[in-house]
Amino acid sequence: MANEYGDYQTPTSLAKTVLELLKSEGYDFENIIEPTFGKGNFIDEIPEVMSNVRSIRGLELQPDYYNEALTKERNDIKYELYNDDFFIFDLNKLFDKSTNNLIVGNLPWVTASQLSRFESKNIPKKSNIKGLKGYDALTGKSNFDIAEYMSLSLINVISSLNTKSVIAVLVKDIVAKNIIRYIPDSNIYPSKFSIYTINAKKEFNVSADACLMVIEFNGDEKFDNTVGEYSLYNPDKLIRRFGWSNDNFVSDVKEYKDYSIYDHITNWNWRSGVKHDASKVMELKRDDGKWINGLKEEYNDNELDSKYIYPLVKSSDVRKQDIHTKFRKYVIVTQAKPREDTSHIEEDSPTTWNYLIKHKQYFDKRRSSIYKNSPEFSMFGIGDYSFKPYKVAISGMYKSPIFSVLPPKDDKPAMTDDTVYFVGFDNMTDAVVFAAALNGDKAQKLISSLTFTDSKRPYTKDLLKRIDVISILKTTDIDELNTSAFSKVTKNDVDSFINKYDNDLSLF
Ligand SMILES: C[S@@+](CC[C@H](N)C(=O)[O-])C[C@H]1O[C@@H](n2cnc3c(N)ncnc32)[C@H](O)[C@@H]1O
Incomplete structure (x- = not known):
């Protein structure tokens, strides 16, 4: 274009x-x-x-x-x-x-x-x-x-x-979305707003979501700050209404009304994963007992020990609703919190230190200002939460909101990259209950009523924080929670989850 x-x-x-x-x-x-x-x-x-x-x-x-x-x-x-x-x-x-x-x-x-x-x-x-x-x-x-x-x-x-x-x-x-988004704060007063989606690939050979935007002024209807969405090729069939539902901008007004009881700002501490901007040297694969980096260099365990190496999950890995046991990639984690001094690695793991020094140029050329005035080999998106053994994770970028459980591997918690959001737990059962609620019908419908899947990152921390998992668990029958890929959760597991986290204002 x-x-x-x-x-x-x-x-x-x-x-x-x-x-x-x-x-x-x-x-x-x-x-x-x-x-x-x-x-x-x-x-x-x-x-x-x-x-x-x-x-x-x-x-x-x-x-x-x-x-x-x-x-x-x-x-x-x-x-x-x-x-x-x-x-x-x-x-x-x-x-x-x-x-x-x-x-x-x-x-x-x-x-x-x-x-x-x-x-x-x-x-x-x-x-x-x-x-x-x-x-x-x-x-x-x-x-x-x-x-x-x-x-x-x-x-x-x-x-x-x-x-x-x-x-x-x-x-x-x-x-069209931008215009309806700011209409309540503007002095634009339409009487009706509709869009009729078109196939831009077929009509213009352009890969874009496009529509005929129709806004009527001085008509007979009373405008409710919503947009009716139709297809231009089937204009009599309403697909959905999006826009404003009271103070919430939503992708499906009707569905949102049905599921808004689960929409509250919660204390669940959604985090994104590690950021290092040096994937060629920080990310490793494991093959035939060797570590292999993005430069295709191979290291035996005595050349690079695993003390600072953790399993890594990227967006493409969390697409399937699953309990992750096989990891495609690993990542070197140089810090336990942001700006922590890294020089102790020289003594704690000389092979890791030698490896980092050997590839220093990859760290020095990182452009982002967050690395300026930070210790050598710094990373971001790291803290106590990164080391929680069990995580429930979702990719911010994929269209379908699938939540996966990431258990540790060889006692090492799985890390995620910075396109993945997660909440950390201390035990597997809590993680499975949390993921089962999020993968269940109520959470999925609430999420779909709030998100526009054509945006680059449909799922954000702000959105995820709005899903009130405790209310969902309190009002959902146990049978509805057990989604197929997850190990079974019992009513006891759910009750103890609710007891533990309900009213907890410090969900780490
Ligand atoms: C997407 S095309 C559509 C043309 C036509 N409306 C149609 O439907 O076939 C956009 C048109 O806008 C014209 N255009 C771009 N900038 C313009 C401007 N500043 N003032 C007037 N026309 C402009 C282009 O030359 C082009 O013909």
């Missing part, structure tokens, strides 16, 4: 489907605006589908496209098409204040940071954005979609109209 104009011309068939949908929704309005019309595929289709259209207005920056679009004009419609820049143009000129306005089109698919990489001049001009509704939320972010900025600029004008008007644009899903 890397071109300076975010240029993806809409296939005629898609433009037609979009217009037919808008017509069926009652948006067959007199003035139709195509804000960045490109070759004019929407402009061409509008008179084919819409019966009431009298004027079509719009903008396009690239002259060749502009000229091509002009050839699509017809006699019975008034056109005002400008070869101009959205960011400096007076958008008010596109609207007819005396009638209903429909904005329809496909805004550029490009982000502010992509534009700065191209050193592009095609960026919002600062002077134009002051006072824009929702502007603070948008520009507070270091990166945003240009389509989000353009949508807000158009919404800003629509909000000043008294007539029923609609913006219906093809955008990435994230644009």
